[in-house]
Amino acid sequence: MIERWALVSGLKGDLDTYELIQKDLKKTPGNITLFVLGDMIGPEKNCNRLLHRLINPKSNDLQPWCIYGWWEEQILLESGYRGDQRAEALRINKGEEVVKSLTNAVDKSFLDWIAALQFGFVELDCGLIHGSSKDVGENLTLDTPPLTLLDRLTRLQVNRLFTARSKQQFHLELTEGIVNSEVEDLNGNRKKEQKVPQKAVIGIGSGKNYTLYDVGTDNTQFLQAGYKSEKRIMGFGGL
């Protein structure tokens, strides 16, 4: 049986999109595991129905495995789940109205569930996170320096890092590289050549744009809920 991961993020309370994705996945062959990499909530719409569905899946739903994202971090900050800190970055960048909209969009009864979510999952040799291994709010994009990407992979000690924060869909593979290191200390000098291990960072998209990852072949497919077949014809197979 083909083992596939469906990687979703940025639903921001959009139950319709979640249902579309569930519908797509039911038609997808193979054994599918659904990961929701944060930003289930947002300030734009009431998130309670989606949160209720994630916590209480319908009998024919794929069970979602959720982690927290940047918006969850903001509501936890604002609700006092992170000590004395509040969502100041959100307040400064988006204003008090957005902070209010966010707290109004999520019923307080869901906060304990959100607070219990993990920062990320490590499955096989893959890290599944919202932002980066450094920070939930860090954007990893195609333009992020490869040295930074390699560091974020190294921190989690994984070969594949799935990230959602940038909203972009991409597969960036570090194929080769080298750096020469020379250390001088009280014992003398030593030189070492270190090669880049083959690793990849995958941007999974946001909202209707999600990613299907074939665990056995390392192939990624960038999909859009409701338009899966067309996207597949475009052929975003593995590198």
Added chain:
Amino acid sequence: MNQAVISCLHANLPAVEAVLKDIELQGITNITCLGDLVGYGPQPNEVIELIRDKKIPTCQGCWDEDVVDGLDACDCSYPSQLAEKRGHFAHQWTTDKLTKENKDYLANLPYSIRKDKCLFVHGSPNSQHEYLLPDMDAFAALERVENARAEILFCGHTHQPYIRELADGSIAVKIKNAASKDIQEKEIQLPMRRIVNAGSVGEPRHGGTKATYVVHNEVTNEVKIREVEYDLELTCKAIIDAGLPPIFAWRLKNGFEFAEQAEDASHVCER
């Protein structure tokens, strides 16, 4: 022009005096200190006052921060529970001894100091508690310097002096994105960068008993590690007289490595 970089003084006054004397004998007036003025040693106020008197630019070390803010590093800093207990005892002893004025001084030290292409930090640009060990992953080491926008990163914290040059680097990538069917390939050249660890003045962990620091020539970029002998017996006696754990004196006297450090260089303390 030469500059001297000192680190991890750890309230060891005879060692600090000997190193400052050695720097003076070389005619160097430009000195930067990478923190950890206190902790383990018996003369925290005296060491702080000496550094203050000489107006030596100093960044805040992990001990300086913890004494002010309370212990907030996770127990990764210690190799054993016994070591952790000793560390906590020394922390409390130091907190009790420090004057308010000296605590305020430690509280107001900057996290880093930048001078042109040089960045000075205690642990790493990420954290005062992160160890940049001499043989850590070369790409991760290079990332620390590059993302801090420095050419030379001066650090301490490990108590092991070293100079590390990272050169001739490159990374090749293949990129595929949802907006295009094409696979793009490119190769990025990495800049040459250096990490210089000043070792420790007050609590060396290099297998010997001598205090260490580094001298950097800003014109030639040459860096030299200097070892300085100091009156070890005086410090050891002061440790015992102060009621600090005798093992602190024993390890200084024998130059043994039984000090507290994390083994995982990539680990950053969770707070």
